[in-house]
Amino acid sequence: MPKFRAKQILDWRNKGITTPSLMRNLPLDLQEKLHAEMVCEPLTLVRKMSSNDGTRKYLFALTRRPYVGKMVEAVFIPDERRGTVCISSQMGCVLDCPFCHTGTQKFEGNINSSEIIAQVLAIKHDLLNDPLPSALSLHGEVSHIVYMGMGEPLANEHSVYQSLEILLSEEGLNLSRRRVTLSTSGLVPQIDRLGLQSPINLAISLHSANDILRDTLVPINRKYPLQDLRQCLNRYPLPQQRHITLEYVMLAGVNDRQEDLEALVKFTNPARERINLIQFNPYPGSPYQGTPSEQLHRFAKRLIKKGIRATLRRSRGQDIMAACGQLKAATDPTMILAR
Ligand code: SF4
Structure with a gap:
């Protein structure tokens, strides 16, 4: 085939169109050949849920042996200026952060780069077929990507780097x-490598600036304590x-006290970092409650007074279980029985 055919096929793929018969500028015989020979569906959509606020959550099943039928989630979160896709990098997670629903689920393996990219393409395709209602006045296209779904992306470096390249x-x-943006729980050597190889935006699941508490909330802290993380963040190329x-998920009576605020102020380098306070999205059986909204605002104001940029992340898609791991759990029969 002439080279420009490859470019045409990639252009369709990048729009989220992976069905050869929809690639209208290809000759019929090529469409048929692709249909017979090309595998471009590493994921099957199992379930889609749309929230009143425009957020959409997707549950995909893998089609690759030996993981056929194993599931991962992705979320599309539109606001007025951007459309963000939150993608998963693993089936479950081994890191066991106790406030995180994914952490409570069994780790089933890494996903590969095709499966990471397929999440983005499937969402692009869905938005073409089923655009957001115009009444919502939200950005209805994929403009930003965050590696913030199920799993610790830096524990699956090979696939994550390959997907970043694409x-x-x-x-x-x-x-x-x-x-x-890549969000990590704080794997120090891997963050250093990311900074050297592909310095994209970095987010850290901090959740406490006190080693004793963080050892519980983000257990990887036992291996890479705050002092190591601090030095690593100072080195990250910006x-x-x-x-x-x-990132700081606000848990009532756990990490939202005055002493927690003081530790956070001490840890943060305001010239290089800002804090994103996250309203906890409770899930069935969760041992934690979210900090009440008023208190959360007070916490943010106090940080700002100390010269730290703090933003509040609205909890999106609560009506569709948009917190990481929730849709999979609600769909997985073993998890339903466990509840
Ligand atoms: S917060 Fe992230 S690293 Fe921790 S258990 Fe959940 S997915 Fe894993």
Whole structure:
């Protein structure tokens, strides 16, 4: 085939169209050949849920042996200016953060780069077929990607780097590094490698700036305590006017006290970091409650008074179980029995 055919096929793929018969500028015989020979469906959509606020949650099943039928989730979160896809990098997670629903589920393996990219493409395709209602006045296209779904992306480095190459390259989805964020629980050597190889936006699941409490909330802290994490964040390459996000899920009576605030102020480097306070999205059987909204606002104001940029992340898609791991649990018969 002439080279330009490859470009045409990639252009369709990058739009989220992977069915050859829909690739209208290809000759019929090529469409048929692709249909017979090309495998471009590493995931099957099992379930889709749409929230009143425009958030959409997708549950996909893998089609690769020996993982056929194992499930991962992805979420589309639109706001007025951007459409963010939150993707999964593993089936479950081994890191066992006790407030996280994915952490309570069995770890079933890493997913590969095709399965990571397929989440984005399937959501692009869905948005073409079923656009957001215009009454919502939200950004209805994929503009940003966050590795913040199920799993610890830096525990699956090989697939994550391969997927980043596709997201960032010209022949791929051609996204700017500024539009791609990876969220990690704090694997220090891996963060260093990310900074050297592909310095995209970085978010850290901090959740406490006190080693004793963080050892419980984010158990990887026992291996890479706050002091190591602090030095690692100081080294991470940051383009001008960019910052690292410290994520802090607010748990009532656990990490929202005055002493927690003081530790957080002490840990944060305001020149390089900002804090994203997250309203806890409770799930059935969760041992934690979310901090009440008023208190959460007070916490944010106190941080701002101390010269730290703090934002509140609205809890999105609560009516569709949009917190990480919830849809899979509600769909997986073993998890339903367990409840
Ligand atoms: S918060 Fe992230 S690292 Fe911790 S258990 Fe959940 S998915 Fe794993």
